[in-house]
Amino acid sequence: MPYDVVELRQHFPALQGPTAYFDGPGGTQTPREVGAAVADTLTGPLSNRGLTADSQLRAERAVEQFRLAYADFLGAPPGGIVYGRSATQLTYDLSRTIAKTWRPGDEVVVSRLDHDCNVRPWVQAAAAAGATVRWIDFDPATSEVPADSVAAAITPRTRLVAVTGASNLIGTRPPVRAIADAAHAAGALVYVDGVHYAAHVFVDVAELGADLFVCSPYKLLGPHCGVLAAAPALLDSLDFDKLLPATDEVPERFELGTLPYEVMAGATAAVDFLAGIAPGGGDRRARLAASYAAIEEHESRLLQRLEDGLAALGDAVTLHSRAASRTPTLLLTFPGRKAWDAFQFLAGRDVLAPAGSFYAYEPFRRLAVDDEHGLRLGLAPYSDDDDITRALEGIAAWLDA
Missing domain, CATH: 3.90.1150.10 (Aspartate Aminotransferase, domain 1)
Known part of the structure; x- marks a missing residue:
């Protein structure tokens, strides 16, 4: 049709x-269905999560449905879906956590093509750890990422490569899979900023080769928040700072404080709205x-x-x-x-x-x-x-x- x-x-x-x-690259307009999901959840009944009262169960369902929706959206396991206030917040949190294992002589690779959300947190974390920062460049004349720049940036000392899925400034989609393969061959993690990419391209985190992938629902018809996807086992291996009484379970231990259930419901509604744009069946x-x-x-x-x-x-x-x-x-x-x-x-x-x-x-x-x-x-x-x-x-x- x-x-x-x-x-x-x-x-x-x-x-x-x-x-x-x-102005969609800065944040899209929002369909009525997303606003209704936010309002319906917020006006309740709604309490902190629990398994007794209806208001508690509604909060539980909002979290569960959010994880299932973004698992479907990103092709990732529900147990690896982390809610965040923004992609910037998630990236800062993850950079500080991952950098705990870095030592002088280690190298971190970032890209000249990226939004600063996927540059400065890694540069600052590297500086704190005494690690060296190396750069993947792009050609201003063509907007392309040269293969030799990738090859020169990634070495046996590389611990992490941070790269965008698509530039929010000029739209370039760099060869993420090739970059990820080179990083993995060096034993490095790959962190992909998919904020702009996910607004325009069907995402398959595994196919991209991303170990960690972040996106922002407000760039794809939803409310303001961020989403991180990773393998639960990888998240479980990270020494994340949290409050003492807070759960050690993944992914909950990466979500600091009480979650905004109404925002999560709106983010879920955005995925459902996107899934309904083209008529058809299937899951x-x-x-x-x-x-x-x-x-x-x-x-x-x-x-x-x-x-x-x-x-x-x-x-x-x-x-x-x-x-x-x-x-x-x-x-x-x-x-x-x-x-x-x-x-x-x-x-x-x-x-x-x-x-x-x-x-x-x-x-x-x-x-x-x-x-x-x-x-x-x-x-x-x-x-x-x-x-x-x-x-x-x-x-x-x-x-x-």
Whole structure:
């Protein structure tokens, strides 16, 4: 069946307003069903987890359903699904824990392509442990990660490789499996930031070769939180700091304090909503696969329209998203003009395409653009042809102004 974006958009109250949203890489709009799940859980009855009162059982079910949903979403065991406040928080917690085993002479590999969430925690943990940091680079001219950069960065001393599944700035999808294979051959762990990747690509953690994989439901139609997936045995081997009375069980011992059951319910509802985008049967993971195939086809068609329209504007626009394999996310700069001015002009026309470096400190610096901001256009499952037309017309009008 054709992708019915008109029907899909009816589920999003925000999309009934005048704004065309291109800010999905920073956080998507949210369907009504997700908000209802949050409200229904929060208004209860709801108590701390337990096995006696109905309010306790509802909290238990919220946690269980969250783990099952993200196990299906990521292709990971439910016992390895960890809730976190954000991907940044989870990465800091894991970096400090894993670094307890590092010693001077050990090496940690990070990437110039990554959001700072998957760079600074590892750099700081390495510094505290006396470990050496090595870098995987990318080519600003092509947006690609050269194989020789990966080969040079990973050595027999490598203890961990942290790499993105997809750049939130320019969309590049680096060869994660090849990087993971090289890391594993050296005996190193692989930590994949899948925050931007999981918003656009069907995830299979094992197929990627990730030992630890983190994503953020608010980038894929859900509420603000983070999710970590790993093998339970790996989590069990980590010496995680926790309160003395708190459980030693995995994954609970990685979840500090009382969990926000209502947020977990909303995150579960986001997975169920995604699984229902493409009509079809099968279990939830099969339905997710079908939905993501449909989403990818829809977003790819819109991306082609957007790129063709930008190309028609000639040298007035510089496109920094050039990799052969990438998400529908474009970073633009405008020679001699300020991307921030373009952002404000477009916002005045109800087109939300933010300007900035978007916490992607290393890749933005590596691109060495003249402007301190880039304009980012990110597509989402609810983006439509009218959005593309309005963005292109708005950019053209600003350039002519």
